[in-house]
Amino acid sequence: MTICKRTTISRWLLSSITAIGLVASAPALALDSIKMLVPANPGGGWDQTGRGLAQALQQGELVKKIQIDNKGGAAGTIGLAQFVNSAKGDPTAVMIGGSVMVGGIALNKSPVNLSQVTPIARLTGEYDVLVVPSSSPIKSLKDLIAQFKANPGAVSWGGGSAGGTDHIIVAMIAQATGVDVSKINYIPFAGGGEAQAAVLGGHVTVGLSGYNEFAGQIQSGKFRPLAVTSGKRLPGIDVPTLKEQGVDVELSNWRAIFAAPGINDAQKKELMTTIDKAVRTKAWHDLLAKNGWVDAYLPGDAFAQYLESEVKQTEKIINSLGLAKK
Structure with a gap:
């Protein structure tokens, strides 16, 4: 009788330990x-x-x-x-x-x-690209900076939410080119899709976002890329950096x-x-x-x-x- 009880208890302990082990080894819910x-x-x-x-x-x-x-x-x-x-x-x-x-x-x-x-x-990590519509009279970063310096408020910049990377890049470009930061005309959008639509529709002078978000429109010829914000040119992407065009700004x-x-x-x-x-x-x-x-x-x-x-x-x-x- 005692042996039977011990056997039953041993089996119960073994099954309990096995169950605990299975729970411990199973993926968390x-x-x-x-x-x-x-x-x-x-x-x-x-x-x-x-x-x-x-x-x-x-x-x-x-x-x-x-x-x-x-x-x-x-x-x-x-x-x-x-x-x-x-x-x-x-x-x-x-x-x-x-x-x-x-x-x-x-x-x-x-x-x-x-x-x-x-x-x-x-x-x-991702670097920004500055783009204009292919129909824009702005043909280069030099053209953009010239307009920006001549009349900062007339150049509208379309990018991500206020205070984000895109906004900071514009402010840094202003500072690097001697433009009063307070005169920046920055139009924030909640997502890259909205910014893309604004550039395509001509609602902003220039758009900026991560390269991939504009890549399709660049490759189709609808957007003209002016510069990327990397320190060196991005692999496989033939777009000059801000730095190599005389604007000392780099940000990812x-x-x-x-x-x-x-x-x-x-x-x-x-x-x-x-x-x-x-x-x-x-x-x-x-x-x-x-x-x-x-x-x-x-x-x-x-x-x-x-x-x-x-x-x-x-x-x-x-x-x-x-x-x-x-």
């Missing part, structure tokens, strides 16, 4: 699904990054289901506020963001900021993924591991090559340190250019 917030309208760089990452995650069989929600406006700070307020502690929630958001927060003195979310990884637009505020270390590590696997997939590298994006992958704490430095530098630029709200 959080990665069965992910809710991705893209704080911009469809068609822009953040949207392309988010959807490309989602594709890599699913093709790599890293996440079963991904829901993408676009919430554009105010350089991403509207979406950021929604994310901070509604996703706290949710290990299935992630958000795409980047340098545009850093600038928007500084310019608008936003009540929410990136210290309130969890940095997971910097993903990509990085994009990243963040997790919700209030998640624990294990949940953060799990997301980081998943993203680390995603950026090693063929699908992700094909996306980088297709879009001409720089592989700027920087995970975890290293990204958090970079972000802190980037926030300080961007705030300094915006304040020195007089862009921040009073």
Whole structure:
């Protein structure tokens, strides 16, 4: 009788231990699904990054289901506020963001900021291209700068949200060419698709955005590229840089993924591991090559340190250019 009881207990303990082991080794339920917030309208760089990452995650069989929600406006700070307020502690929630958001927060003195979310990884970098419609009388960067210096307000610049990378580039061009920054006529758009339509319709003098967002219109001959914001010419792209044309400006637009505020270390590590696997997939590298994006992958704490430095530098630029709200 005693032997039977011991055998029963031993079997129960063995089955319990096995069950515990299975639970421990199984994938976390959080990665069965992910809710991705893209704080911009469809068609822009953040949207392309988010959807490309989602594709890599699913093709790599890293996440079963991904829901993408676009919430554009105010350089991403509207979406950021929604994310901070509604996703706290949710290990299935992630958000795409980047340098545009850093600038928007500084310019608008936003009540929410990136210290309130969890940095997971910097993903990509991209340089801007300045374009005009093919029908424009502006044939070169020299023509554009001449008009800009002669009558700054008459030259309208169409780009991303106010305070973002595009806006800062225009301000830096003004400073580099001796134009009063306060006279810039900058027209912000919530997404790259809107900016593209504005350039095509002749509603702005010049448009600027990541090269990939305008690549199709450049290749079809509808847009005339004037300059790129890289230090050196981009591989396979025959467009001169601002610097080689005498305008000493260089700036890149990085994009990243963040997790919700209030998640624990294990949940953060799990997301980081998943993203680390995603950026090693063929699908992700094909996306980088297709879009001409720089592989700027920087995970975890290293990204958090970079972000802190980037926030300080961007705030300094915006304040020195007089862009921040009073």
